[in-house]
Every structure is written in C-alpha cells, then in structure tokens.
Amino acid sequence: xxxxxxxxxxxxxxxxxxxxxxxxxxxxxxxxxxxxxxxxxxxxxxxxxxxxxxxxxxxxxxxxxxxxxxxxxxxxxxxxxxxxxxxxxxxxxxxxxxxxxxxxxxxxxxxxxxxxxxxxxxxxxxxxxxxxxxxxxxxxxxxxxxxxxxxxxxxxxxxxxxxxxxxxxxxxxxxxxxxxxxxxxxxxxxxxxxxxxxxxxxxxxxxxxxxxxxxxxxxxxxxxxxxxxxxxxxxxxxxxxxxxxxxxxxxxxxxxxxxxxxxxxxxxxxxxxxxxxxxxxxxxxxxxxxxxxxxxxxxxxxxxxxxxxxxxxxxxxxxxxxxxxxxxxxxxxxxxxxxxxxxxxxxxxxxxxxxxxxxx
Amino acid sequence: xxxxxxxxxxxxxxxxxxxxxxxxxxxxxxxxxxxxxxxxxxxxxxxxxxxxxxxxxxxxxxxxxxxxxxxxxxxxxxxxxxxxxxxxxxxxxxxxxxxxxxxxxxxxxxxxxxxxxxxxxxxxxxxxxxxxxxxxxxxxxxxxxxxxxxxxxxxxxxxxxxxxxxxxxxxxxxxxxxxxxxxxxxxxxxxxxxxxxxxxxxxxxxxxxxxxxxxxxxxxxxxxxxxxxxxxxxxxxxxxxxxxxxxxxxxxxxxxxxxxxxxxxxxxxxxxxxxxxxxxxxxxxxxxxxxxxxxxxxxxxxxxxxxxxxxxxxxxxxxxxxxxxxxxxxxxxxxxxxxxxxxxxxxxxxxxxxxxxxxxxxxxxxxxxxxxxxxxxxxxxxxxxxxxxxxxxxxxxxxxxxxxxxxxxxxxxxxxxxxxxxxxxxxxxxxxxxxxxxxxxxxxxxxxxxxxxxxxxxxxxxxxxxxxxxxxxxxxxxxxxxxx
Numbered sequence: 001x002x003x004x005x006x007x008x009x010x011x012x013x014x015x016x017x018x019x020x021x022x023x024x025x026x027x028x029x030x031x032x033x034x035x036x037x038x039x040x041x042x043x044x045x046x047x048x049x050x051x052x053x054x055x056x057x058x059x060x061x062x063x064x065x066x067x068x069x070x071x072x073x074x075x076x077x078x079x080x081x082x083x084x085x086x087x088x089x090x091x092x093x094x095x096x097x098x099x100x101x102x103x104x105x106x107x108x109x110x111x112x113x114x115x116x117x118x119x120x121x122x123x124x125x126x127x128x129x130x131x132x133x134x135x136x137x138x139x140x141x142x143x144x145x146x147x148x149x150x151x152x153x154x155x156x157x158x159x160x161x162x163x164x165x166x167x168x169x170x171x172x173x174x175x176x177x178x179x180x181x182x183x184x185x186x187x188x189x190x191x192x193x194x195x196x197x198x199x200x201x202x203x204x205x206x207x208x209x210x211x212x213x214x215x216x217x218x219x220x221x222x223x224x225x226x227x228x229x230x231x232x233x234x235x236x237x238x239x240x241x242x243x244x245x246x247x248x249x250x251x252x253x254x255x256x257x258x259x260x261x262x263x264x265x266x267x268x269x270x271x272x273x274x275x276x277x278x279x280x281x282x283x284x285x286x287x288x289x290x291x292x293x294x295x296x297x298x299x300x301x302x303x304x305x306x307x308x309x310x311x312x313x314x315x316x317x318x319x320x321x322x323x324x325x326x327x328x329x330x331x332x333x334x335x336x337x338x339x340x341x342x343x344x345x346x347x348x349x350x351x352x353x354x355x356x357x358x359x360x
Numbered sequence: 361x362x363x364x365x366x367x368x369x370x371x372x373x374x375x376x377x378x379x380x381x382x383x384x385x386x387x388x389x390x391x392x393x394x395x396x397x398x399x400x401x402x403x404x405x406x407x408x409x410x411x412x413x414x415x416x417x418x419x420x421x422x423x424x425x426x427x428x429x430x431x432x433x434x435x436x437x438x439x440x441x442x443x444x445x446x447x448x449x450x451x452x453x454x455x456x457x458x459x460x461x462x463x464x465x466x467x468x469x470x471x472x473x474x475x476x477x478x479x480x481x482x483x484x485x486x487x488x489x490x491x492x493x494x495x496x497x498x499x500x501x502x503x504x505x506x507x508x509x510x511x512x513x514x515x516x517x518x519x520x521x522x523x524x525x526x527x528x529x530x531x532x533x534x535x536x537x538x539x540x541x542x543x544x545x546x547x548x549x550x551x552x553x554x555x556x557x558x559x560x561x562x563x564x565x566x567x568x569x570x571x572x573x574x575x576x577x578x579x580x581x582x583x584x585x586x587x588x589x590x591x592x593x594x595x596x597x598x599x600x601x602x603x604x605x606x607x608x609x610x611x612x613x614x615x616x617x618x619x620x621x622x623x624x625x626x627x628x629x630x631x632x633x634x635x636x637x638x639x640x641x642x643x644x645x646x647x648x649x650x651x652x653x654x655x656x657x658x659x660x661x662x663x664x665x666x667x668x669x670x671x672x673x674x675x676x677x678x679x680x681x682x683x684x685x686x687x688x689x690x691x692x693x694x695x696x697x698x699x700x701x702x703x704x705x706x707x708x709x710x711x712x713x714x715x716x717x718x719x720x721x722x723x724x725x726x727x728x729x730x731x732x733x734x735x736x737x738x739x740x741x742x743x744x745x746x747x748x749x750x751x752x753x754x755x756x757x758x759x760x761x762x763x764x765x766x767x768x769x770x771x772x773x774x775x776x777x778x779x780x781x782x783x784x785x786x787x788x789x790x791x792x793x794x795x796x797x798x799x800x801x802x803x804x805x806x807x808x809x810x811x812x813x814x815x816x817x818x819x820x821x822x823x824x825x826x827x828x829x830x831x832x833x834x835x836x837x838x839x840x841x842x843x844x
Contacts (some may be wrong), residue, residue, distance in 0.1 A: 018642040022694035026745040027702035078748040083400045
C-alpha cells in the first residue's frame, strides 16, 4: 500500500508539474477614446472639433478605419494590443475646401486600458506640386520587366503652377549616411544618382500644370501592354524621361521629354523596384554634385520594402517612409488623397492594387 | 475551433497508438465493430488498448508480417476556410512482429505516405487546425503535396515472471511542396518514443504504466522561383494578421509534449475481459519567425488532454459476445502572443460517452453479425479574445454500427458493415445537425495457414444537407504472413 501511495503521489506531482498557467491579460480588450480637435489657428471658428473625421489606426496588423461622430469623437473597442500610428482627416466644417489632417505616432494601446487621445487636425500644407503616385514595382511577369515605371505629379494648389526647370532625381547613393541624408549638416541632401530636368528654367511659364491636375512622367512613353499584357499603356503620358546620351533609350516623338543632366549617366530614369528615394526640386540649385539645397526641394518620398531599414531621407523633406509593394506585383504607391502631404509618408501613402496614371 | 481539438486528438492517437495502425482491416470492414466482437486486434490488453509496448510480447504471441497498400480520399464543400477541397492519400505500410523467446518480442514498422491536397486555400501549415491561434498563409489557392517515410520500432521484454518492460521509438519525415506562388516548401519531422512497464499481479490482473514523449518540427520556406517578393501573412486569431514580405519567408512550428498512461487489464474469468486505459498529456506548440536572423517565438500554445476509457466484453457462450464501453476526454488549451504575453485564445472541450453492443455467430452456419451503439455528450467553451468571439456549444451524438462476416468456406470470407451517426454540432467542421453514414466491406482469403489476404474498403458521407457534404472513401489490401 505504501508503494502504491508513493507511486500515486509521484504521478500526481508529475501531472501538476506539467501544468502551465495562461497569461492573465487577454488580448482584444484595448479601448481608445479619440477626439479630433481643430487647429483653431488655421481658421477662426466657433467649432473646435472635426465632425465625421476619417480616423485611421495603423499598426503591425495593418490599417483600420473608423469614422468620428458629429462631435469629432469615436470610441474604438476590442482592438488588438499594439503600437498604433493614428491619423485623422476631414474637411474643415466652415471651409469645405480646406483639408485638415492630424496625426499621433507610437501610441501604445493595450488590453485592459482605456487610452484617451486628442488629435489636433491642422490644414494640410502643400508644396503645390507634389509627387502623388509612384509606380515602380513592374507588372506581373516572370522575365524581369519593369520598364513601365512612372511618376505622377499633382498640383494641389488652386493656382496654375509651372514645370519649367524642375528636376526629378533618384537618390540612391551617398555611402556616408544614406540616400537623401544631409551629410555634413550643410543644408542639402546628398546621393543623387539620376537627375532629369524639365525643359526651361525656374520662373519660366511654358509648361503649366493646372490646379488639381495630374501629370504622368513615364520612364518610357509606350503602350507596354504590347509587351506584357498585365502592364499599362503609357503612350499618352504627359512627359517622358529620355536620356539623350543613351543610344538605346526609346523616345516617343509625341510626348515631350525630361532630359538627363548628369552627363556620366547613360541610361534611362530607372528607379529601384522596392527601395529608393525620389525627389523633385524647383531647379534653382544647379550644382547637384554637392547635394540639393533643401529649400529648393518641392517634395520627396522614400519607399522601402522592409521596416527594418533605417529611413535616410532628411526629416525636413519627409518624416516617414512608404511601404513599397513587392516587385513585379503590378501594384503602385499613391497618396491617400490627391496632394495630401502631412510631411509623413507613412501616413500619407497607401498601396494600390493597380496603377492609376493620370487619375486618383 | 473545436475542430482543431479533434484533430489534435487524432494526432495524439496516431502518435501514441500508431503501433496498431493498419491491423484493423477485418473489424474495419465489419462496420468498425470494436468492443463487441472477438478479434485478435481488438483486445483490451495494455498494448492494444493503451499502446503500452511492455505488453507486446503477451499481446502478440505469433510472428506476423503485414504488407498493406492503402488509398483514401475525402472531398466536398463541407470544409473549413483553409481546408483543401480534396485530399488524396496513398501509401504502403509494412509491419513485422517477431517473438524472440526469452528476449521478448520485436515489432518493426515502415510506412511510406503520399498525400495530395487539392485547392488548399492559402494556408502553408501542414496541420492548419491543430488547436493553435496561429495561421501562416500566402495569397494563393493551390495544390500541396506531402510525402515521406515513417519508421517505428518496438521491443518488449519480460524482466521477471511478473514484470515486463518495453519501448517504442518512431521517426517520420515528410516533405511538402506547394507548386504555385509562394512555392512553399515544408520539411515535417516527427520523432516519438514510449517507455512502458507492466506488472502482472496474478494470472487475471495486469497493471501497466507508460510514458511517451514526442516532438514534431515543421519548417516552411516560401520563396518564389522567379525571385519575386513573397508576401505571407501571420495570423493571430482568425482576423488579425501581420503582413510579411521579402524574397524568402521562413516559418517554423515546433511541438513537443509528453503523456503519462496507465492501464488495467482484468480477466476474472474466461468469459469476462475488462480493460481500462487512462492518459494525461501535456504539450506545447511554438510558432517561430526569424527576426533579424534570429529565430523568435512569436506565438505559444499549451495543451492538456486527459482521457479515460473502460471496455468490458462478456463472452456469454461460443455464439454470443456482449460488450460495454464508457469513455471520457477533456482537452484544454490556450494560446498567447509571446511578444507581450497576451492571451489570444482559450478553449475547453470535453466528451463523455457510453455504449453497448453484441455479436452473434452461427445464426446461419458461418455467419457472424454484430452491432454497437454509443451515445456521447460533447461540450466546448471557446474564448477567442483577440477576435472578440466567444461561444459555448454542446452536442449529443449517436453512433450505430452494424457489421457481419460470412465464412463462405475455409478459404474465403466476406465482411460488410454500416455505420450511422448524428451530431447536434460537428466540432470538426462546424455544422449543426450533421449526420454521417458509412458503408464498409471487404473479404479475406486464407490461402494457406500462413498466408492471408485481407481487402477492405469503405465509402462515407458527412454533412447536413445534400449540397453541403464531404465524401470519404478508403481502400486497402493487406498481405499477411504468419511465417517469414
């Protein structure tokens, strides 16, 4: 009997020793009370909240979208615990043409806690002409075709703007601190590898871009569906990158050109399919070798395939980076709203399943 | 949700009792009769009922070599989100049993298994519904093939007149491939071992205890052959997922656990046989991703399974056998997000059942007929916290088996059976008011005293309407040698 008791006790001990207790905090019970306030410095008004604002919660789980009520409030419940980037946008209740945007970064929302957040929405500052879409991934194909890349510009102002003398550059060099970084802290960003320029000079008025108009700058202005059925027709693009130093670069005679101004480059305006920095500058800084002066830069975007890479584009150009789609996916990157520029690409941009050249 | 529980149980059953695999062709052809019939492969002893290897030498007195070729399939619309539209299995199983006199008995087994899963929706894990709160998927639907061998060795040794020991070791390897984007390649490794001891109190009573350990590892590498970027998703729960992209995606599932088992085998008289088998098992699963080159446990699941079954068979006379069975199973599990120790999912499942049956031989010369009935009650509670989904379900299940065997002469016998079951709720596929029917058949040919051929097959259907159903079939042939 004693042996039996010892054996039974040993077995019971073994069973109990194998037990593991579950965590005490249950996921999915996080709650956030969000209020979207108006930056009253923008427009003096009796209303100090943004009604019916769109609210985006971005975390490792992707994007979630909510809509605030008439008082600019929303309560978000039962969301997974994570670190969230939260943005709110909507049009000013008194000035409907004024887009108001606010963001809060790195908010820890965890189960069992209620987080109260006030987001202040300010008018979106625009650089007038912005990069609105980047299609760089290439179409769905298995023979490495990516020659249908394009950059879409957008005039987000209510006035006519001019493209004369504006330069478009790819920044992928600069071993010191990375593409788009201000090495030496001398007020310019370095690492330009390709630089193409619109005809004319800054201040001239030959190449207008109308208010809220898109302009498509094609790497090659050709109907690429003739080559790859999943590609796009860029034969009617507004502009074409053309390297006059290349013997093989295709030139569509019906589409005006941006020309290469970096004489040591003899290929077309190729952009990396997954990670790069693209900027547009007004062209006043003609000495690109020492970097582009920051005060001449109209807009800049850094895109990456992986969040583990450091952002290198200077914060004064953009504080965030855009998650790029996979190469050869046929997907594109575009601003969520035409011209929406909070100076934070992470919040401003989204991935499109298909490119939209010349339209949103 | 509970589907996984059941599959987990099936997995455990496979690992722990796989020594008996493919030996049930006779009773399987007779409608799966299991406790109300006299059969060499359905004894209630510690080896056959509880998988205790120590009792092998007493359970298998004769040498035996079985070659079995098996084929099976299931298909239909009654399935889960990530289930394949069709499963097809083919393979061969060889099992040899050799008594070694005073050195006990040795059993060896080798299986080669091929499994094709057609139109698998996104999932890249082999055992998608295994009870964890984690899925790993890509973005396409495609066919997946797994194939590979399994080897298993068991040795049983009598130490004294009363005490026997035994051990089982098994090792299996499966390679898997999804032949469309993302070209997910899988290496699935399964290793397990059991150590058992039995103590014969007297000629009528034997006590057994065993301890089993098992470990499986599944490595998945998804990389597009065209060097495209691969997009995969790691799910925490059913809805929340993390997108992963890169030229190559790696994922690993590591499961390990152990089981304590105990058996009582009591034969108070030649007419009565009682077997009791209990088990307590704990196991865990780690869901692992590489982060900056280092493998990191992202998700963790823990399981506990406790089971008890009692089987009694009474031989009324040479014609009539009666059987009674009762069993209980409880499974409990939780899954957590290891990054910040958050509970994602917790579930508890229990099933209690009882049944009776009987068989009668020589109604007509050479004819054996049997039936079994079992009723069970199943309850489950599931709290999927991250998805804000909570449910509590219960089901009463009925299962009827009818089977028979007709000995045409000393050479030939034919077998037949029918199984019908109903479930208030199907915890595997999720349907309500589900019924299951199965028609079985087969025949045996005793070519010589030392060579037997057994053929077995069934067709079954599971579903809750004529349009939402899943069909099953199985066909296998066994060549059995008693001298080799």
